[in-house]
Amino acid sequence: MGFLDGLMGNATEVSLSDVQDELAPILGDNERVERAFKVVRDMYVFTSGRLLLIDKQGVTGKKVDYLSIPYRAVNSFSVETAGHFDLDAELKLWVSGRHEPIQRTLKGGSDVIGIQKLLANKVIR
Numbered sequence: 001m002g003f004l005d006g007l008m009g010n011a012t013e014v015s016l017s018d019v020q021d022e023l024a025p026i027l028g029d030n031e032r033v034e035r036a037f038k039v040v041r042d043m044y045v046f047t048s049g050r051l052l053l054i055d056k057q058g059v060t061g062k063k064v065d066y067l068s069i070p071y072r073a074v075n076s077f078s079v080e081t082a083g084h085f086d087l088d089a090e091l092k093l094w095v096s097g098r099h100e101p102i103q104r105t106l107k108g109g110s111d112v113i114g115i116q117k118l119l120a121n122k123v124i125r
Helices: 003-008 016-023 112-123
Strands: 033-039 042-047 050-057 063-070 074-080 089-095 102-106
Touching: 016 033, 016 042, 033 102, 033 112, 042 112, 074 112, 089 112
Parallel strands: none
Antiparallel strands: 033 042, 042 050, 050 063, 074 089, 089 102
């Protein structure tokens, strides 16, 4: 991930094995990481059972906020692909109990079709 991408809030996909190892202490016994994206220090991780939004706070990043969203709580989602002039893709999730969607920007070239398929398989039953 380029430094400017991080400053702009764009996410890039990261290694599943690295994220699986890093999150092993907080994942369920049979839970596995399926996709993971990083923006500077923050991450959002699609696991086999939930979406995990990780917000590292403060200068040192020792304080961490973990927002866990079970797929069953996702009412709808939108995945916007990158275009000619708008080079970034966007993900929006509408979650039970929230009025506004959760929005994340994905770096151009991210597998937005794969993300959409993953969400479709998890959310639409």
